Amino acid sequence: MKTNTDRLFLSSLILIGTLVYGMSPSDATAGEFSAEQMRKMGIFLSNFTECNYTTISRREFIDKPDEMVNFALCHNWINNFRSFTLKNSCGKEKTDGNYFAHLDPKNVEKTVKKYLDYDFSAHQGHGDYIVYDGYTYCIPAADGEQHPAVKVVSADRQEDGTILVKGSSYYPDSEEDADDNINVKAVIKPYVWNGKDTWSLVSMNMEPKAFPD
Numbered sequence: 001m002k003t004n005t006d007r008l009f010l011s012s013l014i015l016i017g018t019l020v021y022g023m024s025p026s027d028a029t030a031g032e033f034s035a036e037q038m039r040k041m042g043i044f045l046s047n048f049t050e051c052n053y054t055t056i057s058r059r060e061f062i063d064k065p066d067e068m069v070n071f072a073l074c075h076n077w078i079n080n081f082r083s084f085t086l087k088n089s090c091g092k093e094k095t096d097g098n099y100f101a102h103l104d105p106k107n108v109e110k111t112v113k114k115y116l117d118y119d120f121s122a123h124q125g126h127g128d129y130i131v132y133d134g135y136t137y138c139i140p141a142a143d144g145e146q147h148p149a150v151k152v153v154s155a156d157r158q159e160d161g162t163i164l165v166k167g168s169s170y171y172p173d174s175e176e177d178a179d180d181n182i183n184v185k186a187v188i189k190p191y192v193w194n195g196k197d198t199w200s201l202v203s204m205n206m207e208p209k210a211f212p213d
Helices: 004-021 035-049 058-063 065-079 105-116 172-177
Strands: 085-087 100-103 137-140 149-157 163-170 184-193 196-206
Touching (some): 035 105, 035 163, 058 105, 058 196, 065 100, 100 105, 105 196
Antiparallel strands (some): 149 163, 163 184, 184 196
């Protein structure tokens, strides 16, 4: 049975924690990951979904090098456009009026390492859409359709050190419509890239979700 003295002592500890750490008593019992950390996890996963990789695993990427190339080119086109050089030629072919975007293969290697923690070197073209001439990648300079982003709703660390993430998909141009109806489950692995704490993708699965017209 707790005495009044015991209750006073416990209350004092909670007050000290609030003052020293800037936390409220409810924060102290919250999950391991903060709202800001989960926001960044959502951005991390959105780097894949915005390139239409909604159900994928690291193993599948490794088994299909052309998909790693496609992801890296798409990611850089959306988020690092200045890394491309626009030219009216692709490989040995020149075109009249059509421009192609050229990317240094080092940017592909950097992107694959950052998001998949994989040392990529199997550079290659991919059908008629992606051309690799041994020196640079070349793709048509055109935007594609918009794909969903991810809002993370919960994140739980697993026994093996990975993090099970659950989230909800939404379209970036209507972020205010993002809800907590979970249709995305992913496993990510914490690691350090370029001296910064981040994650690499282990797997992700996005179930279909009805979006308003």
